[in-house]
Amino acid sequence: MKVRWTDQAYLRLAEIEDFIARDNPKAAARMGERIIERGEALADQPYCGRPLPELPGAELREIIVGNYRVVYRLREDHVEVLTVFEGHRLLPAEDLLEGDVE
Numbered sequence: 001m002k003v004r005w006t007d008q009a010y011l012r013l014a015e016i017e018d019f020i021a022r023d024n025p026k027a028a029a030r031m032g033e034r035i036i037e038r039g040e041a042l043a044d045q046p047y048c049g050r051p052l053p054e055l056p057g058a059e060l061r062e063i064i065v066g067n068y069r070v071v072y073r074l075r076e077d078h079v080e081v082l083t084v085f086e087g088h089r090l091l092p093a094e095d096l097l098e099g100d101v102e
Contacts, residue, residue: 002078003043008095009070009081016068016084031066035084038065042072042079054091071095 005013013035020028042048042063049061052071062071064087071091072081083095 001043001046003040003081004078005039005081006083006095009083012084012092012095016086031068035065035068035070038063039070039072039081042081046074046079052091060096 013032016035017028017032020031047061049063049070049072052058052060052062060071060073060082062069064070067087068084069087069091070081071083071085072079074080083092085092085095
């Protein structure tokens, strides 16, 4: 199974890296790599994440990477990563809209 990231997910990831890089560019790069690696690992274990608690029955799942939540959905032939955001924040509803996928 392939993993595809929406443009919104890439944008959120870049924002996270930029924020961390203000204080520690190396840590920002490490966190970005860690999030990407964990997201790409969903290709082999797409059900490893838990169902999204805010939207039960929505067929959305999440994995936790450090302080960040990676929200995704299973498609017929791929995993679609929708967004990445800080765990203490509310789920950004606009990130769940259909968008461009790479």
